[in-house]
Amino acid sequence: MSINILEMKNITKTFPGGVIANKNINLKLRKGEVHTLLGENGAGKSTIMNILSGLYSPDSGNILINEKPVSLNSPKDAIKYGIGMVYQHFQLIPELSVVENVILGIKQRREPFLDIKGSADRILEYSNKYNMGIDPCAMVWQLSVGQQQWVEIIKALYRGARILVLDEPTAVLIPQEIDQLFNMIRQFTAADFSVIFISHKINEVKEISDRITILRKGQKVNTVETSEVSKPELAEMMVGREVLFKAYKKKAVPGVPALVLDKIEADNSKGLQALKIVSLAVKKGEILGIAGVDGNGQSELVEVIMGLRKSTSGSVKVMDKDVTNAHPREILDCSVGHIPEDRRVSGLMLEMNLRENLILHDYHTVPHSKFLLNWKFIKEHAEKLIEDYDIRTPNSDVLAGKLSGGNQQKLILARELHGNPDILVAMHATRGLDVGAIEYVHKNIIAQRDAGAAILYVSTEIDELLNISDRIAVIHSGEIMGIVNPDNVTIKELGLMMAGSKKDTLL
Amino acid sequence: MEVSNTILQIISSFIEADLRVAAPILIAAIGLLYMEKAGVVNIGAEGTMLIGALAGSIGAYLFQNPWMGALVAALAGGLVGVMFAYLVVTVKANQIVAGIAINILALGGTTTVNRIFFGLNASSSDIPSFTKVAIPLLSEIPVIGSLFNQLGLAYLAILMVPFTYYLMKKTTIGLSIRSVGEHPESADTAGINVFRIRYGTIIIGSMIIGVAGAYLSVGLLSFFSENMVSGRGYIALASVIFGKWNAFGVLGATLLFGFGDALQIRMQAIGSAIPYQFLLMLPYLLTVAAWSGFVGKAVAPKASGKPYFKG
Numbered sequence: 001m002s003i004n005i006l007e008m009k010n011i012t013k014t015f016p017g018g019v020i021a022n023k024n025i026n027l028k029l030r031k032g033e034v035h036t037l038l039g040e041n042g043a044g045k046s047t048i049m050n051i052l053s054g055l056y057s058p059d060s061g062n063i064l065i066n067e068k069p070v071s072l073n074s075p076k077d078a079i080k081y082g083i084g085m086v087y088q089h090f091q092l093i094p095e096l097s098v099v100e101n102v103i104l105g106i107k108q109r110r111e112p113f114l115d116i117k118g119s120a121d122r123i124l125e126y127s128n129k130y131n132m133g134i135d136p137c138a139m140v141w142q143l144s145v146g147q148q149q150w151v152e153i154i155k156a157l158y159r160g161a162r163i164l165v166l167d168e169p170t171a172v173l174i175p176q177e178i179d180q181l182f183n184m185i186r187q188f189t190a191a192d193f194s195v196i197f198i199s200h201k202i203n204e205v206k207e208i209s210d211r212i213t214i215l216r217k218g219q220k221v222n223t224v225e226t227s228e229v230s231k232p233e234l235a236e237m238m239v240g241r242e243v244l245f246k247a248y249k250k251k252a253v254p255g256v257p258a259l260v261l262d263k264i265e266a267d268n269s270k271g272l273q274a275l276k277i278v279s280l281a282v283k284k285g286e287i288l289g290i291a292g293v294d295g296n297g298q299s300e301l302v303e304v305i306m307g308l309r310k311s312t313s314g315s316v317k318v319m320d321k322d323v324t325n326a327h328p329r330e331i332l333d334c335s336v337g338h339i340p341e342d343r344r345v346s347g348l349m350l351e352m353n354l355r356e357n358l359i360l361h362d363y364h365t366v367p368h369s370k371f372l373l374n375w376k377f378i379k380e381h382a383e384k385l386i387e388d389y390d391i392r393t394p395n396s397d398v399l400a401g402k403l404s405g406g407n408q409q410k411l412i413l414a415r416e417l418h419g420n421p422d423i424l425v426a427m428h429a430t431r432g433l434d435v436g437a438i439e440y441v442h443k444n445i446i447a448q449r450d451a452g453a454a455i456l457y458v459s460t461e462i463d464e465l466l467n468i469s470d471r472i473a474v475i476h477s478g479e480i481m482g483i484v485n486p487d488n489v490t491i492k493e494l495g496l497m498m499a500g501s502k503k504d505t506l507l
Numbered sequence: 508m509e510v511s512n513t514i515l516q517i518i519s520s521f522i523e524a525d526l527r528v529a530a531p532i533l534i535a536a537i538g539l540l541y542m543e544k545a546g547v548v549n550i551g552a553e554g555t556m557l558i559g560a561l562a563g564s565i566g567a568y569l570f571q572n573p574w575m576g577a578l579v580a581a582l583a584g585g586l587v588g589v590m591f592a593y594l595v596v597t598v599k600a601n602q603i604v605a606g607i608a609i610n611i612l613a614l615g616g617t618t619t620v621n622r623i624f625f626g627l628n629a630s631s632s633d634i635p636s637f638t639k640v641a642i643p644l645l646s647e648i649p650v651i652g653s654l655f656n657q658l659g660l661a662y663l664a665i666l667m668v669p670f671t672y673y674l675m676k677k678t679t680i681g682l683s684i685r686s687v688g689e690h691p692e693s694a695d696t697a698g699i700n701v702f703r704i705r706y707g708t709i710i711i712g713s714m715i716i717g718v719a720g721a722y723l724s725v726g727l728l729s730f731f732s733e734n735m736v737s738g739r740g741y742i743a744l745a746s747v748i749f750g751k752w753n754a755f756g757v758l759g760a761t762l763l764f765g766f767g768d769a770l771q772i773r774m775q776a777i778g779s780a781i782p783y784q785f786l787l788m789l790p791y792l793l794t795v796a797a798w799s800g801f802v803g804k805a806v807a808p809k810a811s812g813k814p815y816f817k818g
Binding site: 053055075087096103107108113 | 682683685686689692693695809
């Protein structure tokens with residue numbers, strides 16, 4: 001049959017400290033196929049990718065390209081052998097133009113002078129061929145996240161990539177863009193390019209791949225033909241046990257509005273308008289999902305609610321109390337919990353231990369402190385929460401930065417939920433977590449809802465929002481496009497709203 | 508007629524003085540620009556200049572040639588650069604702390620070496636210095652002709668402005684430098700050697716800063732005096748910020764600082780009622796204004812001041 005353009009044989013990689021990231025991985029990539037690496041976070045997908053890109057060198061094992069052994073010691077080597085990487089965290093430089101980004105590090109025709117014009121023409125050719133709509137002279141910061149992804153792809157093709165490695169490429173795309181990406185991938189494979197598609201989203205994987213290699217805890221579970229395997233089978237191989245696809249939840253029993261936003265407007269950090277007349281009401285006992293592509297005002301919305309950003313007009317009410325532009329502590333004291341968008345940046349103090357992180361809101365109150373901190377109480381309190389929320393740690397002395405992503409999020413849940421808040425504002429609460437941890441977060445949030453909390457749940461994952469929300473509001477460019485019922489909305493409708501169509505115009 | 512002639516003369520000498528006092532700051536600022544663009548903040552420019560000034564006077568004395576003085580100053584600056592680069596690139600020391608260390612080292616070190624070499628009562632007698640080079644025709648233009656009657660190094664300084672601008676904008680090496688300053692991780696994955704770029708820009712830039720020191724000791728004066736840089740290194744750093752990391756902007760900023768300096772000299776000379784101590788503050792006040800974000804923000808290279816940890 002078709003030849004293996006790339007083969008990885010018995011790849012093992014151990015990190016300092018003895019963590020085995022890859023153990024005896026075997027992978028064969030055929031010419032012209034889409035081969036998915038499926039696995040949870042920490043399954044070893046990124047390590048394989050970094051080995052292929054020349055950033056890590058394996059402890060043992062061989063890599064063959066076109067059946068000849070090669071050694072990949074630097075990103076340059078990877079490019080030389082036609083391996084093109086599209087990283088999850090884009091490697092583009094926002095302050096440079098598209099052309100500059102694409103030709104960065106490439107030898108020019110008239111060294112040392114840059115061939116901006118010629119390169120721009122070539123970029124435009126790619127852009128037209130794959131229907132990307134990229135202006136080569138635009139600055140990268142002006143592009144949407146989706147377009148930035150296309151630039152990353154052009155960058156790889158421009159360098160002569162025959163093997164494209166896409167790391168969770170759909171994480172930042174709206175459904176229409178995902179379709180566009182899949183069309184591109186089909187064009188690539190039709191031209192005999194090979195694609196390694198890294199993902200943990202089973203639906204997409206089923207749709208686009210020819211074969212799937214499942215990884216778990218650094219080891220290969222199996223390689224299967226996509227047509228011969230079902231979604232539940234894939235999930236089971238990935239997680240190692242059966243998973244529930246639908247979060248189990250009872251029908252919501254909404255009560256009175258608890259969090260009410262009335263015609264809120266606010267600017268972003270660049271002084272541009274980020275929220276336009278946003279009015280929302282979250283009732284007790286319901287989860288209101290906020291859908292939208294990253295960067296459409298979600299951060300600003302949450303910050304205004306939590307008192308972290310001044311609104312320029314409008315009002316925020318919490319249980320009928322006006323807290324517009326109030327001090328954050330005043331808002332937290334109104335029984336509001338907050339799961340911040342980035343647990344490593346604003347959720348936790350990574351350099352502090354678990355005990356200290358657990359009392360960030362309460363340290364100044366009795367019984368945590370009476371002028372001096374009451375460490376005995378704080379320690380017992382921490383140990384109880386660690387047990388209640390199943391935080392995997394040797395003890396409460398450990399620094400928060402040393403925990404895995406899932407355990408960090410449990411730590412935040414423990415801090416925010418243990419007082420049973422009336423209102424919970426959560427943003428990207430499951431971002432970067434594996435299936436097991438996501439399940440845990442969902443279960444806890446639904447339990448809070450059932451206990452009567454009003455929950456605002458911001459996410460960019462449509463599947464997740466459809467699963468967990470009782471209502472979904474779609475935000476685009478700081479404006480609410482409409483509020484829909486997850487039981488009778490299609491993904492296409494949601495996608496159109498995320499791209500800027502008002503709900504009324506869809507009917 | 509008499510009066511207007513005098514005014515023209517004053518303006519003419521003012522323009523000349525502006526460029527003359529601005530040139531060393533401009534040279535140092537251009538040197539700094541190279542490493543700043545690659546994401547390195549070198550507050551040690553002050554000390555590097557001082558070492559360059561001493562090395563320049565020693566070189567000029569030993570070889571009896573000011574150009575050899577400038578060359579020795581460049582080499583000395585380069586050596587300081589190697590040390591700074593080792594500290595901030597290889598060992599990943601804090602750039603500000605490393606810079607201050609260089610300044611303190613330079614202050615004490617140059618004083619000591621100067622006294623050993625030239626003795627306690629150094630005089631200018633035996634050190635040759637740069638002389639003014641008038642450009643034919645241009646220097647005869649009324650009023651602004653004085654611009655074209657400068658030390659040879661000043662012309663070099665001016666020429667370095669467009670050179671640096673085009674190098675940064677239009678060449679592969681310039682693009683590599685900018686990418687390292689903005690986002691070293693991306694530069695690395697694009698196959699650019701971040702460490703080499705940072706070492707290179709720090710060493711080349713420090714050599715240029717060394718020459719700026721020589722401009723003082725074998726140009727403006729013809730001897731070395733203790734702490735003769737007196738803040739010009741910091742002003743150069745401020746000029747880079749004031750000029751928004753753009754070579755032409757840096758030229759404008761240094762001319763503005765030179766203007767402040769030239770103005771205070773003139774005003775002292777004409778016996779202004781303002782106490783001269785206040786006038787002396789002028790260039791430094793401008794520097795404080797630049798540092799305190801007077802020019803707006805968010806234009807600095809993103810990775811400014813941050814060491815790069817590979818992998």
